[in-house]
Amino acid sequence: MSAPYIPLGGVRVLELTGGLAGQIAGMLLADQGADVIAFRDRAAGDGIHAVVDRNKNIVAFNKDCPASETDLIELLSGVDILLLDGENTVQSCAHGKLLGLAQKHTGLIVSRISAFAESDGFGAAEKVDDGHIAAMTGQFTDVHLLRQLFGLDPVYTPLPLASVYAAVHAVTASVLALNERDRSAVGAKIEINRLGSALSAMTSMYQRIEPQAARYDTPRLPIALRSVALPIVRKLAKSGGDARQEKLLTIARQSYPALMSSYVCADGQLIYLFAVDNIKLTKAVIRLLALEDVLSQEGFVVLDPYGAGDRRDNLAESSNLSRKRQGLLKKLIASALAEKESGYWLAAFRKVGVPCAIQQSTEEWVMDPMNLEAGLMVDVRDVFHGPVRQPGVQCWINGADEELTKPEPSKEIQFEHLKRWRPTARDSETVLSRKGRGLSEWLDGVTVLDLSSMVAGPVAGRTLAEYGAKVIKVEPPNPNHGPRMTCWYGMDVNPGKSSVIIDLKKAEGLRVFEDLVRKADVIVSNHSATASGRLGISPERLQALNPKAVICRIGAFNGPKRGEWDDYTGYDPVLQAASGIMTRYGNPGAPDLHAIASCVDALTGYSAVFATALALRRRMKAGQGSVADVSLAAASSLVQLPFCFSYPGRQWVEPSGQLAKGKGAFSGLYACLDGWIYVGEQVTAIQDLPQEFRVASDGTCFERSRLQKIFRTKSFADIRHAFGEKADQVCQVLSVTAAMQGEGSPIAGRMQTAMVAGLGKLIWVCPDYLRSDAGALKPLVPAVKPGSSTMEMLGNLDIPNLDDALKTGAIAVEIHPDFLPL
Numbered sequence: 001m002s003a004p005y006i007p008l009g010g011v012r013v014l015e016l017t018g019g020l021a022g023q024i025a026g027m028l029l030a031d032q033g034a035d036v037i038a039f040r041d042r043a044a045g046d047g048i049h050a051v052v053d054r055n056k057n058i059v060a061f062n063k064d065c066p067a068s069e070t071d072l073i074e075l076l077s078g079v080d081i082l083l084l085d086g087e088n089t090v091q092s093c094a095h096g097k098l099l100g101l102a103q104k105h106t107g108l109i110v111s112r113i114s115a116f117a118e119s120d121g122f123g124a125a126e127k128v129d130d131g132h133i134a135a136m137t138g139q140f141t142d143v144h145l146l147r148q149l150f151g152l153d154p155v156y157t158p159l160p161l162a163s164v165y166a167a168v169h170a171v172t173a174s175v176l177a178l179n180e181r182d183r184s185a186v187g188a189k190i191e192i193n194r195l196g197s198a199l200s201a202m203t204s205m206y207q208r209i210e211p212q213a214a215r216y217d218t219p220r221l222p223i224a225l226r227s228v229a230l231p232i233v234r235k236l237a238k239s240g241g242d243a244r245q246e247k248l249l250t251i252a253r254q255s256y257p258a259l260m261s262s263y264v265c266a267d268g269q270l271i272y273l274f275a276v277d278n279i280k281l282t283k284a285v286i287r288l289l290a291l292e293d294v295l296s297q298e299g300f301v302v303l304d305p306y307g308a309g310d311r312r313d314n315l316a317e318s319s320n321l322s323r324k325r326q327g328l329l330k331k332l333i334a335s336a337l338a339e340k341e342s343g344y345w346l347a348a349f350r351k352v353g354v355p356c357a358i359q360q361s362t363e364e365w366v367m368d369p370m371n372l373e374a375g376l377m378v379d380v381r382d383v384f385h386g387p388v389r390q391p392g393v394q395c396w397i398n399g400a401d402e403e404l405t406k407p408e409p410s411k412e413i414q415f416e417h418l419k420r421w422r423p424t425a426r427d428s429e430t431v432l433s434r435k436g437r438g439l440s441e442w443l444d445g446v447t448v449l450d451l452s453s454m455v456a457g458p459v460a461g462r463t464l465a466e467y468g469a470k471v472i473k474v475e476p477p478n479p480n481h482g483p484r485m486t487c488w489y490g491m492d493v494n495p496g497k498s499s500v501i502i503d504l505k506k507a508e509g510l511r512v513f514e515d516l517v518r519k520a521d522v523i524v525s526n527h528s529a530t531a532s533g534r535l536g537i538s539p540e541r542l543q544a545l546n547p548k549a550v551i552c553r554i555g556a557f558n559g560p561k562r563g564e565w566d567d568y569t570g571y572d573p574v575l576q577a578a579s580g581i582m583t584r585y586g587n588p589g590a591p592d593l594h595a596i597a598s599c600v601d602a603l604t605g606y607s608a609v610f611a612t613a614l615a616l617r618r619r620m621k622a623g624q625g626s627v628a629d630v631s632l633a634a635a636s637s638l639v640q641l642p643f644c645f646s647y648p649g650r651q652w653v654e655p656s657g658q659l660a661k662g663k664g665a666f667s668g669l670y671a672c673l674d675g676w677i678y679v680g681e682q683v684t685a686i687q688d689l690p691q692e693f694r695v696a697s698d699g700t701c702f703e704r705s706r707l708q709k710i711f712r713t714k715s716f717a718d719i720r721h722a723f724g725e726k727a728d729q730v731c732q733v734l735s736v737t738a739a740m741q742g743e744g745s746p747i748a749g750r751m752q753t754a755m756v757a758g759l760g761k762l763i764w765v766c767p768d769y770l771r772s773d774a775g776a777l778k779p780l781v782p783a784v785k786p787g788s789s790t791m792e793m794l795g796n797l798d799i800p801n802l803d804d805a806l807k808t809g810a811i812a813v814e815i816h817p818d819f820l821p822l
Helices: 020-031 069-077 094-102 130-137 161-184 194-200 223-237 241-253 279-288 292-297 315-320 323-337 342-351 362-366 369-374 415-420 456-466 483-493 507-519 529-535 539-545 572-579 581-585 600-622 632-638 704-711 716-722 724-729 736-741 790-796 802-808
Strands: 012-016 035-040 057-060 081-085 109-114 188-193 208-210 262-264 270-273 356-358 377-382 386-391 411-413 447-450 470-475 497-502 522-525 550-555 626-631 668-672 675-679 730-732 751-756 760-765 770-772
Touching: 012 020, 020 035, 020 081, 020 109, 020 161, 081 161, 109 161, 130 161, 130 194, 130 675, 130 730, 130 736, 161 188, 161 194, 161 600, 161 770, 188 194, 223 241, 262 323, 270 342, 270 572, 279 292, 279 315, 279 342, 292 323, 315 323, 315 483, 342 356, 356 572, 362 572, 362 581, 362 632, 369 377, 386 632, 447 456, 447 507, 456 470, 456 483, 456 497, 456 522, 456 550, 456 600, 470 507, 483 760, 497 507, 497 790, 507 539, 507 802, 522 600, 539 550, 550 600, 550 632, 572 581, 572 600, 572 632, 600 626, 600 632, 626 632, 668 704, 675 716, 716 724, 716 730, 724 730, 790 802
Parallel strands: 012 035, 012 081, 035 057, 057 411, 081 109, 109 188, 447 470, 447 522, 470 497, 522 550, 550 626
Antiparallel strands: 188 770, 208 760, 262 270, 270 356, 377 386, 668 675, 675 730, 751 760
């Protein structure tokens, strides 16, 4: 009997990290079977180390390095991946030596996570925390869909988005570098920056299309409200304090579409629905709530939004309903849902495939029995905290050792025990070439079929294209999603891809698709298990057609263990509701959406690429295809990892609510004379403040409001100057628009512009999150019009009888004559 498959079995990782990003990266590698040794200060901490250090061997250290140069040389000779960031105490000793010695090992992969790219001009600013990145990129101003529009103050979000995205980018690049090393015997020096990692998930927020029809405004507001009322509201928001901010926010929340909102059920629980701009889901909601007749009487219609054009009465494109109709629809849905308890509606909506979730806290999400049963949560016994409930693995490959889904607590070892890592051969007998390829060629020759819709799956396809894969986006001829989701967001998530339209519901269309599958290396899909079987594209069928193909499945609530949850549908906002992200960002009575895509969706897409890289490694070594799974649910836990665990006696103290301004008494958001500033987490005591800002002689007497009064009288430049050597702890809070245009902004230099035929002027941000000594990621050309590559791409792949397929509608060359349907 063959040994269980371990995706990173035999891979040795030396982790010298002190920041969250590097520690998560080490955890993700260890979760897949890598042998990870981490240098760490073994303090009990707040429990986060019980999560990020699981499956690792820990070497305790102090500031005096116990290792000689000879020890380090011998250690590095047995290492495959050296994982670094700029925040480890060990830098004062071993870190510097290792960086120099690493240059001598051509087969070593060095993955280093930093705050900025060298081109950003910030130097070695390694004490920059995720709050600084959030302030620079518009997270405190624009993540909430309505605050910036209504002129409300910035709000603090504690989610470590930059670090979590950077961690997944780091492990993905490391695994792909391992695969490349097996081909060429050449290692790589990889640099991942957190600023670019954050931007990689915020690209839709930075996208501009000029001219753009009002149909694609978010939110869609009447001209009078936008041009007359909003300027008045913005003026009112500048005075009146927190009470006025809360009142205006309550008014602003009314702008959310009815089919993208929370409703109170008979038991007082809130249930969140997400069926916006989807004709199939809209019909399901209307039927279930028995609203067909009343909506028809009120003049609502349900029409194909591609053929009907821009209408303010079309339920199939409910984000564009008139303000009056939006209010009426909300009232009708609220009345219906108030009749029964939340559990009834949850089951009823799930039965008809409508994405929904009961709003709950992160603590409730962590302790949800379904998550434990699905393997989305696991219990690990920690030496300091006892049993710690925490997120399970981020991705899982079919046939992998089941023990990988049961993480072990960390083990402490002595430095001398590292000598077990003896120098090893680099699989020289399997080397195909002694010349390494550029970073943008690591997936050269890999053909990807992207069957997914919305954001997570297409982001995975876009990222694979950045590494050099040939990605073919497969669209249906009559999408359930409206033009906003398919066409406008498509410009963001589909650059670098060709686009074909195939009707999988027709026998001839399925035949064409099966011909594509036989020629593909990777297939990305977000269809549920039931939907895949119904369409004839189940993993079993795809593997029968191409046994070596990697099938990457993106689910909603699924985990490593199978169950009824595999067919629960969901989108980013639904998992925000279920996992407590909305409740933390708002409050239990009024949860708030934490961005529509730049949260769970993007992370799920990056996790899918990590899973695909692992599966490609298996194919390279064993000649075997795999089914690689990820889910929105797993990503929703990882993106809030500092809050997403529990142990006996844990105090659930978190920055929360729409008035939140920071984590501690000193760090966080402050208004100043010329805007808003963010003070970093390194400012932890009064002694860290400039003398002129020390408003009390000891921390116990300190009041944040007193410091705020002082800052209001100072300009940003004056405050930063006063901080002297700690000036890098103070930065301006920028909106997305200010970041795009601001002089000296590192983001302004990343903006790109192109004229796209049939569309107009396209403005977008190039994240530039990853570089290596093997070059940069592949620059991607703007997305093409859906279906415009159908005949050329299928012809180049020698798919037979294309003309006949076109005549029968099995394939098509466009969804709509316009790039963005008007």
